[in-house]
Amino acid sequence: MTEPPNTLKLNMRATYFKINPSTLNECPHPAYHSLIFVLAFFHAVVQERRKYGKVSLVFIHTLLAESWKVPVRKENVVALQRAEMRMVRWMCGVKLKDRLPSNELSERLGIDDIALVLQQNRLRWYGHVLRKDDDDGVKKCMEYEVEGPRPRGRPKRT
Numbered sequence: 001m002t003e004p005p006n007t008l009k010l011n012m013r014a015t016y017f018k019i020n021p022s023t024l025n026e027c028p029h030p031a032y033h034s035l036i037f038v039l040a041f042f043h044a045v046v047q048e049r050r051k052y053g054k055v056s057l058v059f060i061h062t063l064l065a066e067s068w069k070v071p072v073r074k075e076n077v078v079a080l081q082r083a084e085m086r087m088v089r090w091m092c093g094v095k096l097k098d099r100l101p102s103n104e105l106s107e108r109l110g111i112d113d114i115a116l117v118l119q120q121n122r123l124r125w126y127g128h129v130l131r132k133d134d135d136d137g138v139k140k141c142m143e144y145e146v147e148g149p150r151p152r153g154r155p156k157r158t
Contacts, residue, residue, distance in 0.1 A: 011044035084114045
């Protein structure tokens with residue numbers, strides 16, 4: 001296993017020093033410290049990647065945010081898979097010219113396919129909405145039906 005870059009360590013250390021120690025100890029949840037570590041790590045990766053130009057945050061975004069917001073078009077899924085594989089290759093220290101299969105690198109890191117993760121997150125969100133009360137606003141929006149025909153043509157500019 002290779003050692004992470006020194007700047008990554010320094011960025012993580014700087015993030016931890018910005019957090020008040022009492023803040024770290026006041027939350028009793030067992031996963032709190034792990035969550036802080038993961039967020040500090042992702043922040044350090046973003047800081048590290050800024051040196052190399054345009055940062056590909058799609059992979060990080062899908063892990064941290066509600067990925068159901070991404071439209072399910074094939075070109076979007078392909079773009080996410082490409083960005084994910086760029087990050088996986090970078091994390092493994094492998095170049096394209098090494099010609100290692102993508103699935104081998106993903107297995108090495110224990111990462112599922114991004115399309116599968118998107119599908120699981122969407123299904124989890126859908127189940128969450130279905131379990132809500134019938135008077136909840138989100139569920140009402142999901143079951144709302146617009147009455148009347150849709151007007152023809154392009155919408156008028158306001």
